Structure formats: C-alpha cells, structure tokens
Amino acid sequence: MKRxxxxxxxxxxxxxxxxxxxxxxxxxxxxLPTPDHIDLARYMGHWRxxxxxxxxxxxxxxxxxxxxxxxxxxxxxxxxxxxxxSASAPLERIATARxxxxxxxxxxxxNVKFLGxxxxxxxxxxxxxxxxxxxxxxxxxxxxxxxxxxxVMDEATYQQILKVFADSGYDTTRFVKVPQAVHAVDPPAx
Numbered sequence: 001m002k003r004x005x006x007x008x009x010x011x012x013x014x015x016x017x018x019x020x021x022x023x024x025x026x027x028x029x030x031x032l033p034t035p036d037h038i039d040l041a042r043y044m045g046h047w048r049x050x051x052x053x054x055x056x057x058x059x060x061x062x063x064x065x066x067x068x069x070x071x072x073x074x075x076x077x078x079x080x081x082x083x084x085x086s087a088s089a090p091l092e093r094i095a096t097a098r099x100x101x102x103x104x105x106x107x108x109x110x111n112v113k114f115l116g117x118x119x120x121x122x123x124x125x126x127x128x129x130x131x132x133x134x135x136x137x138x139x140x141x142x143x144x145x146x147x148x149x150x151x152v153m154d155e156a157t158y159q160q161i162l163k164v165f166a167d168s169g170y171d172t173t174r175f176v177k178v179p180q181a182v183h184a185v186d187p188p189a190x
Contacts, residue, residue, distance in 0.1 A: 034108035047147035
C-alpha cells in the first residue's frame, strides 16, 4: 500500500513538473564536460549518494543509493532507494526508471525516463579510474550528485570532485552531504 501511494505521488509530481516546463526535464546536454569513455559494465551496480544539490525527490533521505543494471537491449534499469526521515527507517525503493544512453561514443550522456515518457538529462562529468566514485550533473547545473561505491568518502576526494563541478560551472556551495549508514546495506533488488 505504501509503495503504491509513493508511486502515485511520484507520478503526480513528475507530471506537474512536465506541465510546468521545469528545467530538470528541459534542455539539451549543453557544454558539460564528460570523460572520453565510460565502461558501462563497470559503471553498473550500487552507488551511495554522498552529496547532492538538494531537491524535492531526495528531501529527507538517509542512506541514499542509486542503482543501475545494464539491459540486453543496451538501455539501463535505474532505481533509487533510501531511508525516509530517519537513519533507522527501513531502506525502501523510492523510484524506478529506464535510462537510454544518448551518446554511445562516451556513454556519459543519458536520458532517464520515468513512467515511460518523462525524460530527465543525466551527464556523467567524471568517473574515478577504478570506478570508486562518480560526479553526475544536469545541463541546467541546478542538479548534481557525488556518488561512491562506499558509504564514506575522504575529504580530499570529495573536494577533488567538487572542483570538477566548479570547473563545469556549478555553484559548489549548494552541495549538501547526505547522511549515510555506517554499515553497507544493499538496496532492494529490481
């Protein structure tokens, strides 16, 4: 019952955003820099959201996790899980989507589709050579995520990633760290 209400709420919010011309849904990929190439197989899996530019969908989340799984058709299944309003709340899947790689040369630019028709731009700005962290942005520069395989990131690495955002035209003072559980817990499977 809770999941059904959450899905209905997410659908209503996304439909409202689409109708209002929200910048999250609009625009081309723009001039954001990307890595020369991302190995999608290595990119797949669970990523802890270490920090983001806060927005409504992730408001009140603890232990946020973005998950990706490569599909046989080349698209990507994507789901987001978190604990709502408390570090002791159960980990639950909040949203599911399907991503299409738009730039097959770099694999760094995606359209993430919710409800099969609402498209949100996703740009991988940088990825660690060992795929331990990633910086993800949006052409509007109003949304950004610092993600890692682990729940903890050292401050030097975090500052290095914020510099990637700054060099890409972001106001890095808008990024806020997301509380993460000390113990790693896998999110609900797809």
